[in-house]
Amino acid sequence: MATATRVTEADRDTQTVTLTVRIKRTQPDEGIVGKWQEFRVEASPLDRFLDVLNKIKWTQDGTLTYRRSCAHGVCGSDAMRINGHNRLACKILVADLGTKISAEPMLGYPVIRDLVVDMDPFFAKYEKIKPYLINDEPPPATERLQSPAQRERYDQGTKCILCGACTGSCPSVWANREWVGPHSIVNAHRFIFDSRDRGASERLQILADRTxxxxxxxxxxxxxxxxxxIPVTELIEDVKRAIVYGSPDVPTD
Amino acid sequence: MAYHKFDVVIVGSGGAGLMAAMQLPNASIAVISKVYPTRSHTGAAQGGVAAALGNQEEDHWQWHMYDTVKGGDYLVDQDAAEVLAQEAIDAVYELEHWGLPFNRTDDGRIDQRRFGGHTRNFGEGPVRRSCYAADRTGHMILQTMYQTAIKNQVRFFNEFFLTDLLISDGRCAGVVAYSIRDGEVHTFHAKAVVFATGGYGRAWSITSNALACTGDGMAVAYRRGIPLEDMEFYQFHPTGIYRVGVLLSEAARGEGAYLLNNEGERFMQRYTPTLAELAPRDIVSRCIVTEIREGRGIAGTGEDTTDYVYLDVRHLGEQKIREKLPDITDFARTYLRIEPITEPVPIQPTAHYAMGGIPTDLEGQVIVDENRTPLVGFYAAGECACVSVHGANRLGTNSLVDLIVFGRRAGKHIAKQLATNDLDFAPLPKDPESATRDAIERLHSNTGETEGPIREEMRTVMMKLCGVMRTAAGLKECQAKIAELQERYRNVRVTDPSTTFNTELMEVLELGNLLDCAEATVAGALAREESRGGHFREDFPDRDDANFLKHTLAYRDDEGGVKALRYKPVTITEFQPKERKY
Known part of the structure; x- marks a missing residue:
């Protein structure tokens, strides 16, 4: 991630800059595929890149197409490739992007229109690793017990918002669209290392095959x-170790 | 025309919709959502979900019920509050059994923390009732429910936008939706329809709400003759990030954070000595605005929509901040470039939650009048619904409770009705998609302005005149402005002709929904000449039980505008209204 440039709230109105934003457009109705278009737009250093996209859409070109919802980095809608890196448009500020900014759809996904990609294959891969608690033992009348250490063991994976940034940045995904991708393994990890789950061996079997x-x-x-x-690669290594050793190391208490 | 037939169609894939879906293992169901399910706004909820588990200290559901009624300034229907507080306990355990990663106590139970307005022994002092997963409880609930829905093989129609509710023979027959991907209009014929479509915070300029929170379900129902209940009760959360509106959870204050004015004073101690910063949200928001107006905002300008106060967590220490409040402190770093471990964070009240909505009974069935007449086959749950458990002001953590308790009840009631053959397909109205097609065609052929200015003017006027504090003069001005914007909206033009992922068309349809919700909100606010919970009238600063201990029902005129305001009595069982003091 870019290091934070020092700007303060007071700069919001006073330090406006003119940005040159290049956007890779795909407009299927017009047969346009991956054509760069340049926009010039005024912005404050504290504007999110999503604010910049909105400004272009609302004042210059209503056909500009991208997904967005929460606008503060928790829903995962607006992952895209900004200045060559996958980011959430709502979680990166103009101050960190400079005055020349490029935006394009994430690599490794079919493009539907402009910055919108088809996430269906991404979710299908997620479903493949059985991303739900597997435990047929009848639950107690209250909660299943879990120690803070057991809870901590799988914490990293629970943060995932399924934005697709990881999978769209992975050369192994670009090379082979069949492989499950980092997001699936992160979510498999979240259950494999959960002391309440009994599905580790099923998932490890799925993840041990060639995809x-x-x-x-x-x-x-x-x-x-x-x-x-999320330290995605570390979690993947954790799962590799569980496959090699035959079972995950989950704290017993 | 694409035609689908399901036993049950659920619109909305947040907590309420998915909770309803999970109760229907034997029915054919479809969940329609304008976003991928994990994008739903439930995921933005931070602080927790209340349930009197008593894991940390003595607690009882009766105390939770009392706090809910008092927190709602006695406009709460008490039979609903009883159900909420009682069933919260089972519903939380159910989520845990599905795998929800709650924080844990040292003995392995679900950890609980304090939250605004939740007290022990009927108001004696704060109690640990909020079950939580760091400051991302809503995220965990949404993920866990979506995961369980995959396990249960729920069928999703993602990126489908609700455009119409079908009613025939006095029964609900289904819905019409527009496929965002390819522009096709679909009819969903169903025995039962559940709206779980969320709130409409985007009607205000400073809001914690996602861009998707545009009151779609409320507006669609309203346009089909169903009243909207208590829309004037809209919650402003006290601690939104200055100018951005993004929420900094009440969990911060639950963990001990202070609110400070420009004199460095913890001013809440002066207003509500017992609970201080943990007073309910309506009160804290009003106190912030009062401080600002009296010149004690940080900038000292006296302007309540542009000045701010501080939320201070520094004394909690780095470790507690990192463990308990990681996300919200990250928001301050990202959006304000402030390090909350060493600096106080500028905050201002932010439009957050609709207490009102589509009126329902305890089973989630939509009711259409003050006699509680149900519209058979039509259900609503979650923020879009008004049952009413939140009354005039919702307590923190009670929104997630509402989703899981009443989403579940709606699902269970439908399951029961289906099992006894008490629900059947109503005939589809003739040419069910015509209203949708006409509306879209008109937007493409209109020659007026584009939507941007209309939306921004609406948001500004709502913030200024229908915000934390209101007056008759301001509301009248606001009403006239909304009427003018409605008029301009009739000629609004969509410039993008495409049928592939036309987000401009979506935004214009959403703006129409917001305007309808705003119109009902302002009408209710103007007529309610008293102050209660989230609705504060400077010209009528006291609660007036003699005239206004009742729910508003706003009906729309077929030609547009509010046709009539009618009123429905409040259900009072255990707790007689008394002065609300903390």
Missing amino acids: GVWRCRTIFNCAEVCPRG
């Missing part, structure tokens, strides 16, 4: 771009 964890070449792009700060 599973071994396609990860520890390039670390995924961890670098994760907007939630």
Whole structure:
């Protein structure tokens, strides 16, 4: 992630800059595929890049197409490639992007229109690793007990918002669209290392096959771009170790 | 025309919708959502979900019920509050059984913390009732429910936008939705429809709400003759990030954070000595505005929509901040470039939550009048609904409780009705998609302005004149402005002709929904000449039980505008209204 440039609230109105924003456009109705278009727009250093996109859409070109919802980095809608890195448009400020900014759809996904990609294959891969608690034992009348240490063991994976930034930055995904991708392994990790779950062996079996964890070449792009700060590659290594040792190391209390 | 037939169609894939879906294992169901389910706004909820588990200290659901009623300034329907407080406990355990990663106590139970307005023994002092997962409880609830929905093989229609509710023979027959991907209009024929479509915070300029929170379900129902209840009760959360509106959870104050004015004073101690910063949200927001108006905002300008006060967590220490409040402190770093470990954070009240909405009974069935007449087959749950458990002001953590308790009740009631054959397909109205097609066609052929200015003017006027504090003169001005914007909206033009992922068309349809919700809100606010909970009238600063201990029902005129305001009595069982003091 870029280091934070020092700007303060007071700069919001006084330090406006003129940005040159290049956007890679795809407009299927007009047969336009991946054509760069340049916009000039005024912005404050404290504006999110999403604010800049909104400004272009609302004042210059209503056809500009991108997904967005929460606008503060928790819903995962607006992952895109900004200045060559996958980021959430709502979680990066103009101050950190400079005055010349490029935006394009994430690599590794079919493009629907402009910055919008088809996430269906991404979610299908997520579903493949059984991303839900597997435990057929009848639950107690109250909660299942879990110690703070057991809870901490799988904490990192629970932060995932399924934005797709990791998977879209992974050269192994670009090379082979069949492989499950870092996001699936992160979410498998979240259950494999949960002391309440009984599905670890099923998931490890899925991840041990040729579209599973071994396609990860520890390039670390995924961890670098994760907007939630999840150490994705470490979690993948954790799962690799569980496969090698035959079971995950979950704290017993 | 694409035609689908399901036993149950659920619109909205947040907590309420998914909770309803999970109760229907034997029915054919479809969940329609304008976003991928994990993008739903439930995921933005931070602080926790209240349930009197008593894991940390003595607690009882009756205390939770009392706090809910008092927090809602006695406009709460007490039979609903009883259900909420009682069933919260089971619902939380159910989520835990589905895998929800709650924080844990040392003995392995669900950890609980303090939250505004939640007290022990009927108001004696704060109690640990909020079950939480760091400051991302809503995220965990949404993820866990979506995961469980995958396990249960729920069928999703993602990126489908609700455009119409179908009613025939006095029964609900289904819905119409627009496929964002390819522009096709779809009819969903169903025995039961559940609206779980969320709130409409985007009607205000400073809001914690997602861009998707545009009151779609409320507006669609309202346009089909269903009243909207208590829309004037809209919650302003006290601690939004200055100018951005993004929420800094009440969990910060639950963990001990201070609110400071420009004299460095913890001013809440002066207003509510027992609970101080943990007073309910309506009160804290009003106190902030009062401080600002009296010149004690940090900038000292006296201007309540542009000045701010501080939220201070520094004394909590780095470790506690990192463990308990990681996300919200990250928001301050990202959006204000402030390090909360060493600096106080500028905050201002932010439009947050609709206490009102589509009126329902305890089973989630939509009711259409003051006699509680149900519209058979039509249900609503969550923020878009008004049952009413929040009355005039919702307590923190009670929104997630509302979703899981009443989403579940709606689902269970439908399951029961289906099992006994008490629900059947109503015939579809003739040409069910015509209203949708006409509306879209008109937007493409209109020659007026584009939507941007209309939306921004609406948000500004709502913030200024229908915000934390209101007056008759301001509301009348606001009403006239909204009427003018409605008029301009009739000619609004969509410049993008595409049928592929036309987000401009979506935004214009959403703006229409927001305007309808705003119109009902302002009408209710103007007529309610008293102050209660989240609705504060400077010209009528006291609560007036003799005239206004009743729910507002706003009906729309077929030609547009509010046709009539009618009123429905409040259900009072255990707790007689008394002065609300903390």
